[in-house]
Amino acid sequence: MTPLLNVQGLTKRYGGRIGCADVSFQLYPGEVLGIVGESGSGKSTLLNCLAGHLAPDAGEVIFDTRSDGPRDVLTMSEPERRMLGRTDWAFVHQNPRDGLRMRISAGGNVGERLMAVGAHHYGAIREKATDWLGRVEISAARIDDRPSAFSGGMQQRLQIARNLVTGPRLVFMDEPTGGLDVSVQARLLDLIRGLVRRMGLSAIVVTHDLAVVRLLADRLMVMKDGHVIETGLTDQVLDDPQAPYTQLLVSSVLQV
Amino acid sequence: MIPMIHVENLAKNFVLHNQGSVAIPVLAGASFAVAPGECVALIGESGAGKSTVMRILYGNYLAQGGTVRIGGLDITQAEPREILALRRETLGYVSQFLRVVPRVPTLEVVAEPLLALGRPEDEAMARARDLLTRLRIPERLWALSPTTFSGGEQQRVNIARGFAHRYPALLLDEPTASLDATNRETVLHLIEEAKAGGAAIVGIFHDLEARARVADREIDVTEFTPRLT
Numbered sequence A: 001m002t003p004l005l006n007v008q009g010l011t012k013r014y015g016g017r018i019g020c021a022d023v024s025f026q027l028y029p030g031e032v033l034g035i036v037g038e039s040g041s042g043k044s045t046l047l048n049c050l051a052g053h054l055a056p057d058a059g060e061v062i063f064d065t066r067s068d069g070p071r072d073v074l075t076m077s078e079p080e081r082r083m084l085g086r087t088d089w090a091f092v093h094q095n096p097r098d099g100l101r102m103r104i105s106a107g108g109n110v111g112e113r114l115m116a117v118g119a120h121h122y123g124a125i126r127e128k129a130t131d132w133l134g135r136v137e138i139s140a141a142r143i144d145d146r147p148s149a150f151s152g153g154m155q156q157r158l159q160i161a162r163n164l165v166t167g168p169r170l171v172f173m174d175e176p177t178g179g180l181d182v183s184v185q186a187r188l189l190d191l192i193r194g195l196v197r198r199m200g201l202s203a204i205v206v207t208h209d210l211a212v213v214r215l216l217a218d219r220l221m222v223m224k225d226g227h228v229i230e231t232g233l234t235d236q237v238l239d240d241p242q243a244p245y246t247q248l249l250v251s252s253v254l255q256v
Numbered sequence B: 001m002i003p004m005i006h007v008e009n010l011a012k013n014f015v016l017h018n019q020g021s022v023a024i025p026v027l028a029g030a031s032f033a034v035a036p037g038e039c040v041a042l043i044g045e046s047g048a049g050k051s052t053v054m055r056i057l058y059g060n061y062l063a064q065g066g067t068v069r070i071g072g073l074d075i076t077q078a079e080p081r082e083i084l085a086l087r088r089e090t091l092g093y094v095s096q097f098l099r100v101v102p103r104v105p106t107l108e109v110v111a112e113p114l115l116a117l118g119r120p121e122d123e124a125m126a127r128a129r130d131l132l133t134r135l136r137i138p139e140r141l142w143a144l145s146p147t148t149f150s151g152g153e154q155q156r157v158n159i160a161r162g163f164a165h166r167y168p169a170l171l172l173d174e175p176t177a178s179l180d181a182t183n184r185e186t187v188l189h190l191i192e193e194a195k196a197g198g199a200a201i202v203g204i205f206h207d208l209e210a211r212a213r214v215a216d217r218e219i220d221v222t223e224f225t226p227r228l229t
Helices: A043-050 A078-087 A106-116 A122-135 A152-164 A182-199 A210-216 A234-239 A244-251 B050-057 B080-089 B106-116 B121-134 B151-164 B181-196 B208-214
Strands: A005-014 A017-027 A032-036 A058-065 A069-072 A089-092 A170-174 A202-206 A219-224 A227-233 B005-016 B022-034 B039-043 B065-070 B091-094 B169-173 B200-204 B217-220
Touching: A005 A043, A017 A043, A017 A227, A032 A043, A032 A210, A043 A058, A043 A170, A043 A202, A078 A089, A089 A152, A106 A122, A106 A152, A122 A152, A152 A182, A182 A210, A202 A210, A210 A234, A219 A234, A219 A244, A227 A234, A227 A244, A227 B080, B005 B050, B022 B050, B022 B065, B022 B200, B039 B050, B039 B208, B050 B065, B050 B169, B050 B200, B080 B091, B091 B151, B106 B121, B106 B151, B121 B151, B151 B181, B181 B200, B181 B208, B200 B208
Parallel strands: A032 A202, A032 A219, A089 A170, A170 A202, B039 B200, B039 B217, B091 B169, B169 B200
Antiparallel strands: A005 A017, A005 A058, A058 A069, A219 A227, B005 B022, B005 B065
């Protein structure tokens, strides 16, 4: 099987400081990879390099494109990469405000992604937007409301609808449940898991919340000081951590 | 007959890096095999390493030495995605605790292993309903998340989920603990059905009668305890 994403030696420095160093991994279709580590460990830098938001200093990010097979995203032209970002990739930001247009309606937020990939029939776009609002459990009656009138959990669900409406194959998520109430987190996790399974999505989820990765990720990468220090099956890394730092991380979680 | 589960010379240590890097050897030279249709009970006092063996077989703990072949795959060397595929198709595990995403209805929790295999939804749901009925989970609870259920109910949901797919290899961690007589009988039937269907089973049973009834052999894990000389 060809990996959907094959990352080799990805390195990003901020001047003399390391963002992330020599990161390599493969992601296969349908897999969810969790990346954990404390603030400043390089996990967000890595995610932003992968998603093309930051230019790494070295390495390869090879994506198995629909039309031309495996290609290094970092050497693609800017329009090619932007098209990939609209069709095959999606990015769910921690703060929904970074991923939504706050001044246009909920339906418009979803429809805009469709129009970006060539949809132009108003009725069809509105119908699909309504369908997706339903899938993320937002009432169709709210389709003309602006996201600024939504709660944090609703905004996050709207951001997910906006991202998944075009049927991407790879979703990047940066702390998707961060800043939400625990009850809202559970609902969102359930929703993301269901969508991942039904759509056969691959996803890379960055979080510092070990409970979130246990329920969402198949595999785990632990980062510290820009380096990947441990990888493996999620439950194996959490239940039998090998690296000193991972042991500390796992044993520091408060039990409820 | 080719064993379904084949453990050879297995070794396991825990190194506690944040507690003076103390190394605790738990298993050494563990070897055994389980054939299709056979049920083997792990015995030994508390702390002897029964659960550790089970967790290594499931890929939940890493082994420090030896091989563990399940359905031909050596899980001590396998890639995470190979272990995930093994867990989906071949290897089931009924643990003592139910771990699920809050909010997912019980019926879906039980049907999930079949849905993950790509089975049709109606078939998966029918099997889930059948198992929940047999394990006496009242139908009015099926649409609710099991996270709010009593301990015994959660355990039965966990068992239903573990038996939804007919795994060729099955790990059972005290499947009859804290069940009343009727439900215990149902679980023993499920185990007997799985054996008759050719499943290779490794179990921990503190319930001696249950062990005597379903287990064909016993393996004393204290024999695998490293000798400290």
